[in-house]
Amino acid sequence: MIPTAVIGIGQTRHAAKRPDVSMPGLVREAALRALEDAGLTFADIDAVVLGKAPDMFEGVVQPELFLAEALGAVGKPMFRVHTAGSVGGSTAVVAAHHVSSGVHKRVLTVAYEKQSESNAMWALSQPFPFLPPVSAGAGGYFAPVIRAYIDRAKAPDHIGWQVAVKDRQHGALNPCAHLQLPDITLEQVKASPLLWDPIRYLETCPSSDGAVAMVLSSDASTCRNPAWVLGTSVRSEPLLFAGRDEVNPRAGQLCGADCYAEAGVTPDQLDCAELYVPFSWYEPMWLENLGLFESGWRAVDAGHTKLGGRLPINPSGGVMCSNPIGASGMLRFAEAARQVRGTADAHQVDGARLAMGHAYGGGSQFFAAWIVGSTRP
Amino acid sequence: MDQPALTSRFTLAYAYKRSLGPVIGAFMTGLRDRRILGARTADGRVIVPARAYDPASGEPTGDLVEVGPSGVIETVSHVAQPSPTDPVQVPFAWALIRLDGADTSFLHVVEGSAEALHRGLRVTARWRAERDGSLRDIEAFVP
Amino acid sequence: MSDSDHTHETAPVTRFKAPxxxxxxxxxxxxxxxxxxxxxxxRLVGRRxxxxxxxYLPPRGVCPTCAVRCHEQVEAGHAGTIDTFSVVRIPFEGQVLEPPYVCARILIDGTDAPLLHIVGEIAPEEVTLGMRVEAVWDDRPLPTLARVRYFRPEGGTP
Amino acid sequence: MRRVHVQGVGRLPPAVRNVPSYATGPAWDEPQWSVAGPDGPELLTPAALDEAEMVQAVTAAALADAGLSRDDVGFICSGSNDYHQGRPFSFVMALDGVGCWPPKRESHVEMDGAFALYEAWVRLQHGDVDVALVYAYGRSSLGPTDEVLSLQLDPYFLAPLGPPPIALAGLQAQALVDAGLATEADFAAVVARAWRAAADDLYTSVSAELVEDRMLLHPAVASPLRAHDQASFADGAAAVVLVAEGAGPAIEGIAHCIDPMDFGTRDLTTSRSARLAHAAAGGGIPEVAELHLRFSPEALILRDALGLEEALVDPTGGTLPSDVPMVSGLTRVIAATEHVRGGAGRALAHCTAGPCLQQNLVTLLVAP
Known part of the structure; x- marks a missing residue:
């Protein structure tokens, strides 16, 4: 494998609606920032790898085709990944492999969603003939899993509230974050309406427009502070099968294990992690799933996952603050890279040298992860 | 299968909202105001419709330039029987039109019979009376 | 150019609708x-x-873990156990039922993977994990899973 | 680069639906798919199988052909498109067909299965796995395939006008005619030859015939193209097993490239992206080529862009008689594999996406 580094990162300002930009404008906002960060132009790029969630969100079939021009991909390979909510992460992994394999030297990878072009809930809840009606909405799918976790782990109710507050406090340090709730309190979360019992309003992620881009390269000579891709992994399992443990999915465990093994690190060596947490309770669940803490909820309760804690989780504010679905996974990967490059500004984890980015999708069945470090492998 | 199949109709319909941003927005505003805008690329070509980037390179474009509303047919494909979703309901052609002042051609429809329309023919935009800022503000091009 | 012109707008165009x-x-x-x-x-008939x-109920054409086609049909019970559930309390586009309602994963007797369905005839607060429930059939001959209107506590509401 | 081999292939014959009304020849029965049943092979109509069953049939066949089991597979990649199936995340249920358990390294592209094969090839170059399973499935029978393809168009500048695929192909065809590079008779000859070849191919279900000298009597739909110039859509599925260091036909090179969608900045008489993809895959002249054609004039453009003058093109009939959305590119790889297995020294497989050959992928296969 050829050592591969993140040498440029760019993201948009994320917001519920970005009426000020078109889709090409949105992806270019991220792509041009990533190129500028890398000190490169489109002419320096060998291939573009694009990720986004269902085409139905924006009503354009295979939008990589029309976006090729906006992303400077004309005359080059243009690739499109779609693995549900994990897509941003899977896309970064595919892009990294384009470099590590030696197929290309410099790859631009971009992920986006412009959810304001439609209504994501509509796009996801279209009743299809002969299939069991999906009558619960997105949160309705995950709420029973969260209830099962709470029951199994004997976790107190306030854990979900704590994560909701912590991520919003982190997000308030990140000017790109969609939700800006610096003064949020536990009481506010607790008092917010139950949407899908046990999930409260303030324990859910927003719906955002946004994009993120990275330049990956086997040549980091022009970059003062590359983030080296030390390990990558993707793992999937079927949506529904007898004996499936959705609280602690096996595919998630293996995704983490693969990633640690490829990177040659153990979970306790990580300085921080960006995990895909669209509902606050998923933080303790993924902490256990990825082997980061034996008891996820006790780690949250002890403050270990706050900035300044033992293992800060989602210093950027995470999905709980910004959720442009197709980009959400890649934002985790990019924020992990920012940490080890030391460019995370106000939400920088002091001295971060090793960080993990993580994403999941579907019914907790598609997983992607990478571990980046400040030292060349 | 000895039993009849279960068959059901299913419609996927949604009115997407497209936000346009500054340059596509300027182009659509131009159409509403009966002007066709191109954009000048770094190497001096004028691309139509106007976009914020050069399709060939992805690099930013500069000034917006008014082109047309007349031009020359470069390539034409005639449709004898319009479908209900086609922009016009009389015999017409899909055409790539090189508008005056432009360096690229522009896809739209031209009204006329197969015999009347050909490469090299000069055509001009016929504007819709009610315009809202979309490509259909040009009803069709006509000889 | 057209002689009549009914367009008087002067504000910039910033968006359009694309049906x-x-x-x-x-x-x-x-x-x-x-x-x-x-x-x-x-009848609730799954496949083994x-x-x-x-x-599996609904039956699966292919076993998701073994990747072989499933042909043997198996009659399942009309009752089962709540594996887990949530209470849907918000309205959203495309919703069929009036909130609040209980959406549960129910392990039907004689099957091995839970079925997602609605629990009715009980206050949402009263629903518990492991609760026994039974199918309430709809009178209408619907060729969909909505033929089971919902599941209710076994033996009816106390 | 590691040398990657096509070790096994599996496919369901395409179930064709929109054959031109003036095609002649024996009426064909509704196609049937042979899949493993409880007491041996079972013949089923395409509608009788769901996506998972389609995937199961082809992946099991490909693994059997490769002499491998599911446990040997280190990476799975698939290609499909939600809009052809009419629902978001259609690939999620299709995943059941491959038995992704215990959890596998797995990925999906919203592209033709040939691009999934490309991702699998890249993954094999990454070096951590040695066996990859690739599959694709698609249906045209559920929905308006032309309208789905029209939704690929630039949503600001093209989609609002709603040109159907044949209108854009008509412009490309007319550009060829205007440049003196082709005539309508050339287009008809491509179509007639494709349907004749398909009738002789064991794998296709099409036995209809288009008579060359009568084809031009039918009116153009979008001049100079007639209904028969457009590929007939079909349902289908396909799978390929790739291995590093194996014994099957070897991938000498694989590459893809994209042109602008904007027609105003393209020379429609040629395909720059096909030429670049071919060069990046290693170039050279194959003995035989299997092209992914949506419209007959594309055969002439690709013959030039891919340097096929001396090659035998589409001996199977190719995709004009049966184009399966998201699958046709992968079945071209399978057809090319079979040519190499049958003795061809070098075979080319082509896949396209987007209007007027916008995006092209080229795979070059050679004897191991």
């Missing part, structure tokens, strides 16, 4: 068609995997 409409015709695959015919007869012997 899309696609019409599909969907035919139920044989496995689903069998299931739906049984549903019409007020020939390798792992797990029974």
């Amino acid at each position: 899309t409409r696609l019409d599909y015709t969907v035919t139920a695959a044989a496995v689903t068609a069998d299931f739906l015919r049984h549903i019409l007869e007020q 995997c020939p390798v792992c012997a797990k029974v």
